[in-house]
Amino acid sequence: MAPSIDRQGYWGRPTSTLDWCEENYVVSYYIAEFWNTVSNLIMILPPICGAIHTFKDRLEFRYVCAFLGLAAVGVGSWCFHMTLLYEMQLLDELPMIYSCCVFVYCLYECFKQENVIHYFPITLLLIFSISVSVVYLLWKEPVFHQVMYGVLVGCLVMRSVFIVTWVYPWLRPLCYTSLSVFLLGFVLWNIDNLLCDSLRATRQRLPPVVGAVTQFHAWWHILTGLGSYLHILFSLQIRSTYLKHRPKVKFVCGVWPVMHIESQKTS
Numbered sequence: 113m114a115p116s117i118d119r120q121g122y123w124g125r126p127t128s129t130l131d132w133c134e135e136n137y138v139v140s141y142y143i144a145e146f147w148n149t150v151s152n153l154i155m156i157l158p159p160i161c162g163a164i165h166t167f168k169d170r171l172e173f174r175y176v177c178a179f180l181g182l183a184a185v186g187v188g189s190w191c192f193h194m195t196l197l198y199e200m201q202l203l204d205e206l207p208m209i210y211s212c213c214v215f216v217y218c219l220y221e222c223f224k225q226e227n228v229i230h231y232f233p234i235t236l237l238l239i240f241s242i243s244v245s246v247v248y249l250l251w252k253e254p255v256f257h258q259v260m261y262g263v264l265v266g267c268l269v270m271r272s273v274f275i276v277t278w279v280y281p282w283l284r285p286l287c288y289t290s291l292s293v294f295l296l297g298f299v300l301w302n303i304d305n306l307l308c309d310s311l312r313a314t315r316q317r318l319p320p321v322v323g324a325v326t327q328f329h330a331w332w333h334i335l336t337g338l339g340s341y342l343h344i345l346f347s348l349q350i351r352s353t354y355l356k357h358r359p360k361v362k363f364v365c366g367v368w369p370v371m372h373i374e375s376q377k378t379s
């Protein structure tokens with residue numbers, strides 16, 4: 113994917129099947145793709161706080177899993193971009209599938225009885241996750257992973273649009289904000305892949321700090337991290353509304369959205 117004007121670094125030659133547009137070992141000898149690595153913090157810290165909050169509010173465990181799943185993707189992605197090793201790539205890409213399956217479970221089971229686990233959808237999602245993992249381990253084709261991930265995101269988008277169209281129209285702003293942020297990230301992901309040569313040439317003409325903002329794979333991390341976090345809040349809000357809790361999205365320091373449950377059941 114990326115042309116080879118890269119330096120050598122601590123982790124040796126990349127063994128991953130993907131090497132993103134960011135120039136390797138330019139900022140640090142110990143971190144292969146610096147900006148692509150540190151941008152994962154948005155996928156690690158806020159979801160951990162979200163999981164703690166959700167646990168303390170005694171909300172359903174599936175939402176704790178959703179937040180922790182997103183944080184696991186962030187940790188895997190950190191390890192992958194730091195090393196560009198194949199094993200670490202799997203630590204990034206397979207949890208994307210698993211956590212997305214948790215999101216799908218949460219969103220498709222949101223109108224069911226509280227604290228009741230349905231084994232049929234869980235079995236289906238487990239079969240899907242295991243099949244994708246086995247095929248991807250044998251057939252190391254990144255496009256296969258991307259298509260499978262895209263299918264899961266497509267399921268989430270369809271279900272979300274259905275819910276805000278027919279059930280809770282007042283949740284449209286949160287739904288479409290999450291979707292737009294995610295899709296903007298996807299646009300930048302494509303730009304980073306398709307225009308890599310021009311981006312690298314442009315960066316050579318810019319001061320390093322200015323050049324950093326043209327690391328569009330890092331922007332993809334930031335935007336999908338935020339979009340996915342907002343998606344969990346959206347899903348949590350649907351569920352808590354259905355269960356007659358009183359959910360409210362509040363902004364920490366006026367910026368960062370968190371879910372606040374005003375009190376347990378009203379009736």
Ligand SMILES: CCCCCCCC/C=C\CCCCCCCC(=O)N[C@@H](CO)[C@H](O)/C=C/CCCCCCCCCCCCC
Binds near residue numbers: 204215
């Ligand atoms: C209604 C809102 C939907 C929001 C959906 C949120 C689903 C989030 C699920 C899991 C969180 C993952 C967060 C992304 C982490 C990215 C880590 C990463 O960069 N990994 C790469 C390696 O570094 C990996 O190789 C990247 C793979 C990218 C695959 C891109 C496929 C995008 C498919 C998007 C399809 C949109 C379909 C829209 C249909 C209407």
Ligand SMILES: [Ca+2]
Binds near residue numbers: 114132136145
């Ligand atoms: Ca690279």
Ligand SMILES: [Zn+2]
Binds near residue numbers: 148333
């Ligand atoms: Zn990445």
